[in-house]
Amino acid sequence: MKKYKLNVIHDGIKHTDKFSSDNSILECIESMMLPISSSCRRGRCKACKVVVKSKIHNGLGVNYILPCITHLSDDIEVEILPKPIIIKKTHRTVTINPIY
Ligand code: FES
Known part of the structure:
Protein backbone atom coordinates (compact mmCIF):
# COMPACT_ATOMS: atom_id res chain seq x y z
CA MET A 1 0.00 0.00 0.00
CA LYS A 2 1.25 3.47 -0.86
CA LYS A 3 2.55 5.60 1.99
CA ASP A 17 6.86 9.95 9.31
CA LYS A 18 5.15 7.97 6.56
CA PHE A 19 1.69 6.46 6.76
CA SER A 20 -0.84 4.78 4.51
CA SER A 21 -4.36 6.15 4.17
CA ASP A 22 -5.76 3.45 6.48
CA ASN A 23 -5.81 5.55 9.64
CA SER A 24 -6.98 9.09 10.23
CA ILE A 25 -4.36 11.82 10.38
CA LEU A 26 -5.24 12.20 14.08
CA GLU A 27 -4.30 8.56 14.68
CA CYS A 28 -1.07 9.10 12.71
CA ILE A 29 -0.14 12.15 14.83
CA GLU A 30 -0.95 10.23 18.02
CA SER A 31 1.25 7.34 16.89
CA MET A 32 4.08 9.88 16.49
CA MET A 33 3.62 10.51 20.25
CA LEU A 34 2.85 14.18 19.67
CA PRO A 35 0.36 15.93 21.94
CA ILE A 36 -2.81 16.77 20.08
CA SER A 37 -6.20 17.57 21.53
CA SER A 38 -9.22 15.50 20.59
CA SER A 39 -12.64 14.84 21.93
CA CYS A 40 -15.48 13.69 19.67
CA ARG A 41 -13.26 12.11 16.98
CA ARG A 42 -16.13 12.64 14.54
CA GLY A 43 -15.47 16.12 13.17
CA ARG A 44 -17.91 17.94 15.41
CA CYS A 45 -16.02 19.60 18.28
CA LYS A 46 -13.01 20.96 16.32
CA ALA A 47 -10.72 20.18 19.27
CA CYS A 48 -8.25 18.46 16.95
CA LYS A 49 -8.02 21.27 14.37
CA VAL A 50 -4.55 21.66 12.79
CA VAL A 51 -3.22 24.28 10.39
CA VAL A 52 -2.23 22.99 6.97
CA LYS A 53 1.14 24.36 5.85
CA SER A 54 1.23 22.69 2.46
CA LYS A 55 -1.18 23.33 -0.37
CA ILE A 56 -4.37 21.33 -0.15
CA HIS A 57 -7.35 21.07 -2.38
CA ASN A 58 -10.19 20.52 0.03
CA GLY A 59 -12.54 22.81 -1.83
CA LEU A 60 -13.39 24.64 1.38
CA GLY A 61 -10.97 27.53 0.99
CA VAL A 62 -9.63 27.06 4.49
CA ASN A 63 -6.13 26.34 5.67
CA TYR A 64 -7.02 23.92 8.39
CA ILE A 65 -8.33 20.38 8.62
CA LEU A 66 -9.92 18.22 11.25
CA PRO A 67 -7.48 15.31 11.36
CA CYS A 68 -9.93 13.00 13.14
CA ILE A 69 -11.98 12.77 9.94
CA THR A 70 -9.18 13.23 7.41
CA HIS A 71 -7.05 10.53 5.84
CA LEU A 72 -3.85 10.96 3.89
CA SER A 73 -4.15 11.02 0.12
CA ASP A 74 -0.94 12.97 -0.53
CA ASP A 75 2.10 14.26 1.33
CA ILE A 76 1.08 16.97 3.77
CA GLU A 77 2.54 19.31 6.38
CA VAL A 78 0.43 20.42 9.32
CA GLU A 79 1.04 22.39 12.49
CA ILE A 80 -0.50 21.58 15.84
CA LEU A 81 -2.06 24.71 17.28
CA PRO A 82 -0.89 25.71 20.73
CA LYS A 83 -3.41 24.90 23.44
CA PRO A 84 -5.40 27.92 24.58
CA ILE A 85 -4.63 29.22 28.03
CA ILE A 86 -7.77 29.24 30.09
CA ILE A 87 -7.87 31.77 32.86
CA LYS A 88 -10.66 31.24 35.30
CA LYS A 89 -11.83 34.28 37.16
CA THR A 90 -13.34 33.79 40.54
CA HIS A 91 -15.17 36.22 42.74
CA ARG A 92 -15.02 33.95 45.73
CA THR A 93 -13.15 35.26 48.73
CA VAL A 94 -10.85 32.74 50.30
CA THR A 95 -9.82 33.20 53.90
CA ILE A 96 -6.62 31.61 55.00
CA ASN A 97 -6.26 31.13 58.74
CA PRO A 98 -2.73 31.13 60.06
CA ILE A 99 -1.61 28.03 61.90
CA TYR A 100 -0.31 28.69 65.42
S1 FES B 1 -11.84 15.41 17.79
FE1 FES B 1 -13.68 16.54 17.55
S2 FES B 1 -13.47 17.41 15.57
FE2 FES B 1 -11.72 16.16 15.76
Whole structure:
Protein backbone atom coordinates (compact mmCIF):
# COMPACT_ATOMS: atom_id res chain seq x y z
CA MET A 1 0.00 0.00 0.00
CA LYS A 2 1.25 3.47 -0.86
CA LYS A 3 2.55 5.60 1.99
CA TYR A 4 2.44 9.36 2.27
CA LYS A 5 4.77 11.69 4.12
CA LEU A 6 3.24 13.46 7.10
CA ASN A 7 5.16 16.45 8.47
CA VAL A 8 3.88 17.70 11.80
CA ILE A 9 5.19 20.92 13.30
CA HIS A 10 4.90 21.08 17.05
CA ASP A 11 6.53 23.82 19.13
CA GLY A 12 8.51 24.88 16.06
CA ILE A 13 10.01 21.42 15.55
CA LYS A 14 9.17 19.39 12.46
CA HIS A 15 8.44 15.68 12.94
CA THR A 16 8.19 13.44 9.89
CA ASP A 17 6.86 9.95 9.31
CA LYS A 18 5.15 7.97 6.56
CA PHE A 19 1.69 6.46 6.76
CA SER A 20 -0.84 4.78 4.51
CA SER A 21 -4.36 6.15 4.17
CA ASP A 22 -5.76 3.45 6.48
CA ASN A 23 -5.81 5.55 9.64
CA SER A 24 -6.98 9.09 10.23
CA ILE A 25 -4.36 11.82 10.38
CA LEU A 26 -5.24 12.20 14.08
CA GLU A 27 -4.30 8.56 14.68
CA CYS A 28 -1.07 9.10 12.71
CA ILE A 29 -0.14 12.15 14.83
CA GLU A 30 -0.95 10.23 18.02
CA SER A 31 1.25 7.34 16.89
CA MET A 32 4.08 9.88 16.49
CA MET A 33 3.62 10.51 20.25
CA LEU A 34 2.85 14.18 19.67
CA PRO A 35 0.36 15.93 21.94
CA ILE A 36 -2.81 16.77 20.08
CA SER A 37 -6.20 17.57 21.53
CA SER A 38 -9.22 15.50 20.59
CA SER A 39 -12.64 14.84 21.93
CA CYS A 40 -15.48 13.69 19.67
CA ARG A 41 -13.26 12.11 16.98
CA ARG A 42 -16.13 12.64 14.54
CA GLY A 43 -15.47 16.12 13.17
CA ARG A 44 -17.91 17.94 15.41
CA CYS A 45 -16.02 19.60 18.28
CA LYS A 46 -13.01 20.96 16.32
CA ALA A 47 -10.72 20.18 19.27
CA CYS A 48 -8.25 18.46 16.95
CA LYS A 49 -8.02 21.27 14.37
CA VAL A 50 -4.55 21.66 12.79
CA VAL A 51 -3.22 24.28 10.39
CA VAL A 52 -2.23 22.99 6.97
CA LYS A 53 1.14 24.36 5.85
CA SER A 54 1.23 22.69 2.46
CA LYS A 55 -1.18 23.33 -0.37
CA ILE A 56 -4.37 21.33 -0.15
CA HIS A 57 -7.35 21.07 -2.38
CA ASN A 58 -10.19 20.52 0.03
CA GLY A 59 -12.54 22.81 -1.83
CA LEU A 60 -13.39 24.64 1.38
CA GLY A 61 -10.97 27.53 0.99
CA VAL A 62 -9.63 27.06 4.49
CA ASN A 63 -6.13 26.34 5.67
CA TYR A 64 -7.02 23.92 8.39
CA ILE A 65 -8.33 20.38 8.62
CA LEU A 66 -9.92 18.22 11.25
CA PRO A 67 -7.48 15.31 11.36
CA CYS A 68 -9.93 13.00 13.14
CA ILE A 69 -11.98 12.77 9.94
CA THR A 70 -9.18 13.23 7.41
CA HIS A 71 -7.05 10.53 5.84
CA LEU A 72 -3.85 10.96 3.89
CA SER A 73 -4.15 11.02 0.12
CA ASP A 74 -0.94 12.97 -0.53
CA ASP A 75 2.10 14.26 1.33
CA ILE A 76 1.08 16.97 3.77
CA GLU A 77 2.54 19.31 6.38
CA VAL A 78 0.43 20.42 9.32
CA GLU A 79 1.04 22.39 12.49
CA ILE A 80 -0.50 21.58 15.84
CA LEU A 81 -2.06 24.71 17.28
CA PRO A 82 -0.89 25.71 20.73
CA LYS A 83 -3.41 24.90 23.44
CA PRO A 84 -5.40 27.92 24.58
CA ILE A 85 -4.63 29.22 28.03
CA ILE A 86 -7.77 29.24 30.09
CA ILE A 87 -7.87 31.77 32.86
CA LYS A 88 -10.66 31.24 35.30
CA LYS A 89 -11.83 34.28 37.16
CA THR A 90 -13.34 33.79 40.54
CA HIS A 91 -15.17 36.22 42.74
CA ARG A 92 -15.02 33.95 45.73
CA THR A 93 -13.15 35.26 48.73
CA VAL A 94 -10.85 32.74 50.30
CA THR A 95 -9.82 33.20 53.90
CA ILE A 96 -6.62 31.61 55.00
CA ASN A 97 -6.26 31.13 58.74
CA PRO A 98 -2.73 31.13 60.06
CA ILE A 99 -1.61 28.03 61.90
CA TYR A 100 -0.31 28.69 65.42
S1 FES B 1 -11.84 15.41 17.79
FE1 FES B 1 -13.68 16.54 17.55
S2 FES B 1 -13.47 17.41 15.57
FE2 FES B 1 -11.72 16.16 15.76
